[in-house]
Amino acid sequence: MSEAEASSYPPIDPVNFDLIIVGTGLSESVIAAAASAVGKTVLHLDPNSFYGSHFASLPLDEFASFLNSHSVPPDRTASLSTLTTAAALNDQNDDNNLVAVDLIQQTLYSDVEIFSCASENENWLRENSRKFNLDLGGPRALLCADKSIDLLLKSGASQYLEFKGIDANLVYEANGKLVNVPDSRAAIFKDKSLGLTEKNQLMRFFKLVQQHLAASSENHNDGNGHERGESYKISEEDLESPFVNFLEKMRLPPNIKSILMYAIAMADYDQENSEICKDLLKTRHGIDRLALYNSSVGRFPNAPSALIYPIYGEGELPQAYCRRAAVKGCIYVLRMPVVSLLLDKSTGHYKGVRLASGQDLYSDQLILDPSFTIPTPLPSSPTDFPLERIQILSQKDVKGMVARGICATQSSIKPDVPNCSVVYPPRSLYAEQVTSVRALQIGSNLAVCPSGTFVLYFSALCDDVNEGKKLLQAAMNALLMLPDSANPESIPTVQIETGNTKPVVLWRACYVQEVTTIKFESISSTPTPDGKLNYNDLLDMTEKLFHQMYPDKEFFPETTSPEDPTDDNDLTLES
Template identity: 65%
Template sequence: MGEPPPYPQIEPTTFDLIAVGTGLAECIVAAAASASGKTVLHLDTNPFYGSHYSSLSVPELTSFLISNSTASSPPSSTSTTTDIPDYSIVNLTTQPVYSDVEISCFYPELLEENLRKFNLDLCGPRVLFCADKSIDLMLKSGASNYVEFKSIDASFVGDENGKLWNVPDSRAAIFKDKSLTLMEKNQLMRFFKLVQGHLDATVAAGSSGNDGIGNGNDEEEGKTKISDEDLERPFVEYLSKMRLPPKIRSIILYAIAMADYDQDDMGVCQNLLKTKDGIDRLALYQSSVGRFTNASGALIYPIYGQGELPQAFSRRSAVKGCIHVLRMPVTALLMEKDSGSYKGVRLASGQDIFSQKLVLDPSFTLASPSASPSDLLHESFNFLSTRDVKGKVARGICITRNSLKPDTSNLLVVYPPRSLYPEQITSIRALQISGNLAVCPLGMFVLYLSALCDDAIQGKRLLNAAMNALLTFPDSVNSESSSTVQSENTEEKPSVIWSGLYIQEMSTVLHVLNFCLLLLASHVCTHAPARAHAHLWGLLELMFRTCGLVLSYVLVVSS
């Protein structure tokens, strides 16, 4: 008896949609298509769900980072199921997403006992606002039935001395905060009241159908609603106009509005926040506080890690008939010789699968320009060779034996620009998750760090500055006396068991030849079908932008 084939044969061979890669975006689109009654085939080279949004054990994470830090191509097909003379083959390969990977283990014996008990996020830190539209998407689509969240207990702003200051994000938190003076509390309360008054006036104007023009209460409305001129000016200028001190401005800009770049330096700020956008972010934050009874703060995080999000949508699509096949590389695209239009994909098994639409993992690219047999074919898929690089993000993961705050398990720390050293032009975020969220053994903690950067040198410097302020590395402790002096001035820093640092490329790959695929998502939208595609992309962007860090968009190809 012969050996079984290395890859299973897939039946049927024709689908409405093929999705390659089980990242968050691909899973959302596949779930929307399946729920709309379309036939969907979902493929992934990896033996797990999530692609670049996965939560992995320590060995799996290390292997994935190293294997995706060098260019590689899917296994070439060994045979062809059928001879199709009308089609041409465009070979595919993948571009590296990660670089400058550094893995360090300081207590191998301790780690060895728990290697498989970790669920480490590839794209951390990533949290969700309770009132985020992505949460509404999960509720409307039914994906919320397959994932459970817990609250992030507290948020802090850090400084170079290792001190963590509470983020006063509500009236109760402002009154309880002992680090604020009475004047600062009054200033912050007045500002939050002004923002709430503006939001109430905007909602009232919208519900009355007059867009805030002439409702008989112009004088009263003018006292609460922020002027159009102020809404268009930079948010940092408006905060200064309101005479808020630098400390309060920093908390609002970077810990509540989640700005990435130094808003005070127009020369280096790549994303200057306008007042209208800043007010929208404050509204999202405030409406998130208290939305769910089991979430005390504004932020929540999924139990078992961020990898549960794409899996939730995968389960939703499976219920509706989507076929999932893991460990199945796609080696090439099938194209019509005459028109150069997409017709299907060729798998590593040699089988050809056809579909009307295709969603590709953004890391795919053409194997080489010469891979296309004609200029027409190469032109049709030239977008696969070009990606809109949006910069880089430096990511760090540390496993520790103690919490950053003894009385708090799950917390977010933000280091505003220039809070650690003068050349720091971007915010640094650190998210600590404990064992009660099933991402690590009880008694241990996982700390995710991230910062936008232009290159690896700058990124590593940002991460190391935050890590040195928060943590103790065994090889950096020279004597007991140095540790004693440190503990006298600040709380004792947690000791690092294991750490991983890497640089991740951020890029946008978006090519839509036909809006029909996006209209399949109308079942999860409250909008009319004609607007569903824009609404879906808005939801995807919100999911990617959480904590201000974008990985990539999905690539859509259709005939």
């Protein structure tokens, strides 16, 4: 921020808050709304000119600019200085008991590749850039019965959103075919890819799961000390066993097992190779995921499958919570970087922040966008300053990597299906594939791209950049016509409309994102976007963080607010 830009901002008043939040990503925005709802004074800042941070939906040119700018390490020298030095910038503070420690933004993205796939497309893409709303953290969708929907309704944020249903959920098979996920009784009967025997096996399995769930929900006994429906329950031994073993015990064929594990239960790692599987799914959790998926199908009349997606993109979700927070009194300032933390000189405890405008603000708690951290080692420090506090602030827990890709095309991967999800199970693309790849195609009817075009998102968990890029390349090649990156003219730009022709890619981006979590005492850091299709894990961590900060407060107390003219139990879905 230039001096002119900084001086254009009037001072923020008041200067003391219960909570200051830096970054408007999904977790930050949910906590801003939750804290405001229980009466906390909240200041929500973002150095960007848009809402959403790493969960934003951006026009094509801004998307490329953001990725490129956040994949190059900032050229900045860390410093540690007393507030006495800063008093020349801000006369309001001359507290010699505090020190200012500069914040830096770490890069979350690496190996960013963005290019148009033919020179003829460049002018068209430039002219239509603002008609795109590209998700930084995609692919993402909401299960119709999961906690993200419940939280939208409970918080009142749902009144600021509109959704459309995803038309189909598909599985990519090793033979190159896309098959439907048979997720209901009607879908099983209609599915032409399943034989009669497979349909009967699948129906019997779903019936067993339903009987188990019904029996588990009954707390009555028959008068002899035996719980009713006990004979219908899956045994405790089976529930604790790997889900893949239970499916084998049920004698389900390989294609059905694959659909259940990776498309419905949404397992990320190869469940049939326990030696390399990093997250072996237990039957108990597999059954819970099947139940969630099943209850999502048909919950909303206008949603044909289990998934829905917000009109205008994923970035609408954090914006909805920000609007909710603002209604409850949260103050918002965009384009305002936080440059330093203010710490107690003797204890190292957090006291406040310094803005790029030069103003110092104070709060009891601070939440940071996951890209912010403290530089180490520090070049200098006051005598007797507790450096161990700085070391705690700079600790980062890297959980892994997720490779993400986006392609813009002029036709759908499946005729007459504009919006669909696709899972590539392990080993469906190549023998060494050990993780699932997830894809989501969104059409122009969801206002994320120009009319007649489609956006496809891809993601895959990976251990390193090379593995991630290989997964993305294989997944894209399986469904799309890609040019050689060294020769963008290597494919035609005009799509021949036949049922067997793959869509031609007009533009694409690939990048690898770190998955990190950082936690400490009065300063906390929110999680980065993970590799999941839904938001459940992120929201679990967000709620946990809220309760750590405010253990005596309810996470969105259910109250009817006078400013809400709508029924919070309604979710707007367009047909």
